[in-house]
Amino acid sequence: YQPLELSTSVRIVILGRGSADDPIDFNLVHIERDPFISIAGCHVQIRANLHHALRQIRLEEEDRHLWIDALCINQKNTQEESYQVQSMGQLYAEAENVVIWLGMACNQSDLAMDLFNDPSKLEKTRNGSNVTQLTAIFALCERSYWRRVWTQQEVYLARQFTAHCGSKCITDTELDIADPTFVRFMEKVDGSSKRYGEGRMSRIIQRRRIALIGNSLRTWLIMCIKTGLESSHPRDLIYAMLGISRDHQNSEIVPDYDRPLREVYFETILFCEGKVGVSHDGQHFAQRLADKLDLTLDDELRTFISNRQVRIQD
Numbered sequence: 001y002q003p004l005e006l007s008t009s010v011r012i013v014i015l016g017r018g019s020a021d022d023p024i025d026f027n028l029v030h031i032e033r034d035p036f037i038s039i040a041g042c043h044v045q046i047r048a049n050l051h052h053a054l055r056q057i058r059l060e061e062e063d064r065h066l067w068i069d070a071l072c073i074n075q076k077n078t079q080e081e082s083y084q085v086q087s088m089g090q091l092y093a094e095a096e097n098v099v100i101w102l103g104m105a106c107n108q109s110d111l112a113m114d115l116f117n118d119p120s121k122l123e124k125t126r127n128g129s130n131v132t133q134l135t136a137i138f139a140l141c142e143r144s145y146w147r148r149v150w151t152q153q154e155v156y157l158a159r160q161f162t163a164h165c166g167s168k169c170i171t172d173t174e175l176d177i178a179d180p181t182f183v184r185f186m187e188k189v190d191g192s193s194k195r196y197g198e199g200r201m202s203r204i205i206q207r208r209r210i211a212l213i214g215n216s217l218r219t220w221l222i223m224c225i226k227t228g229l230e231s232s233h234p235r236d237l238i239y240a241m242l243g244i245s246r247d248h249q250n251s252e253i254v255p256d257y258d259r260p261l262r263e264v265y266f267e268t269i270l271f272c273e274g275k276v277g278v279s280h281d282g283q284h285f286a287q288r289l290a291d292k293l294d295l296t297l298d299d300e301l302r303t304f305i306s307n308r309q310v311r312i313q314d
Helices: 048-057 078-094 109-117 131-141 151-157 172-186 192-197 200-208 217-227 236-242 261-276 282-292 299-313
Strands: 013-015 036-039 042-045 064-066 098-103 161-165 168-171
Touching: 048 098, 048 161, 078 151, 078 236, 098 151, 109 131, 109 161, 109 168, 109 172, 131 200, 151 200, 151 236, 161 172, 168 172, 172 200, 217 236, 217 261, 217 282, 236 261, 261 282, 261 299, 282 299
Parallel strands: 098 161
Antiparallel strands: 013 064, 036 042, 161 168
């Protein structure tokens, strides 16, 4: 990596044109290890999931210009990572299209993707429940992508997105059209409507239609805790919500991967209190966020959490 002008620059990956079968690397190593690709003449090892994605989303007739966090951010430079994370909301909001990778085809995912592309095929089975179709839909809706905390920014801020699963793809418009159709269909199948409506993918698609103006950082964090969203860095639970929080427009909380997690937690709780005041469940919220971040409950943390209750009583 060459150094960036941290506050103003990003890196872009140019995915060379070609079919899914054309190599994007010098050679593949043993199947149990992650593969290598060539970037600007360098031999770079990437995760197999990203390698699969690059093969499937490349275009045959033209190069594709992409921002991919795993490649465009120097993960060994925490200062750069902090600056780039701070800019991610703007990147997603201004991108021509956001590419979502759900993973390789499995568990009848091709069938599910076809149904989302043409929900009328689903309506033809209203006379009775098609177990194969339902199983395929539920499996796609519960893929690990929908559990990632960064998914919220990617989906909510995107002007438009395309979701890829194996060789199949669907647009955000197609998902918006299909989702209510699926809900109506599921109402005719015992228990399925509730299961689908509460599924991770459906919840995200439905929330995308709602204006973000009412969503404070505290609201987003409560949603993250309740729905069990996951992140590789605990602090990303907070950082991923900053760009979509209507009360965090002045960069009061600055992503910093060198800063102790506990300090990030304290700052976040105090920020939320400063914006919405101390609510009746302030202590409960502080405790649940500490648990989600896996913070050690020592005397300092106990005192901090209990003070949320003291302020309410005062």
